[in-house]
């Protein structure tokens with residue numbers, strides 16, 4: 001089976017690092033034109049654009065803070081100008097906010113996590129769906145997390161934001177379905193990226209993390225990006241309104257391999 005995204009116009013938020021960067025590369029390899037949204041480190045976004053253009057792909061670096069609806073609208077305007085619209089949105093930009101027990105957490109920091117992970121995904125989905133509904137095609141895919149359904153002490157804002165992304169995905173999918181537009185999410189488990197470096201670079205932290213993963217290893221960003229390419233392609237034409245977990249079995253609660 002050949003998956004081709006030839007001629008598709010894609011936008012990946014937070015596309016200049018970690019899972020986002022891998023998604024940008026995978027979409028481009030499948031033939032899509034890719035807008036690489038970033039908020040900081042323009043040099044990394046520009047480097048990725050150069051890399052893609054070097055392989056005869058099409059890419060654009062698009063600066064915008066996804067928490068600012070005006071900036072998001074302007075970014076979609078630049079997609080319109082460059083490529084006449086959008087076919088694939090990947091809401092990938094996200095932060096975990098750092099560990100803080102709820103009674104010690106700073107309200108502003110808590111709000112920031114919700115603004116980036118939830119409001120940012122919503123503002124981008126809103127702009128994308130306006131366009132996709134009128135052209136009667138398109139896919140919105142949000143990067144959620146296993147923490148959409150697994151509680152995580154110290155990360156109440158993060159878990160709340162991801163649970164909300166899951167339910168937003170279902171509701172948007174229902175709204176968009178009559179127009180042939182799919183809305184879905186991918187829930188990565190422990191993928192080795194900068195967001196969890198403090199855990200995997202510490203032997204005790206890594207050992208503890210691996211005990212939570214049946215496949216007994218962390219995932220690679222490419223294991224997420226490959227699934228994203230499948231899901232945004234016509235191979236997955238009947239999949240909508242769901243979060244697909246790509247987690248080495250983490251949501252299978254490995255402690256239940258014994259006892260119970």
Ligand code: BGC
Nearest residue numbers: 096145146147189190195196
């Ligand atoms: C978090 C990672 C964590 C993983 C599994 C992800 O959503 O961003 O830091 O390792 O979930 O707990």
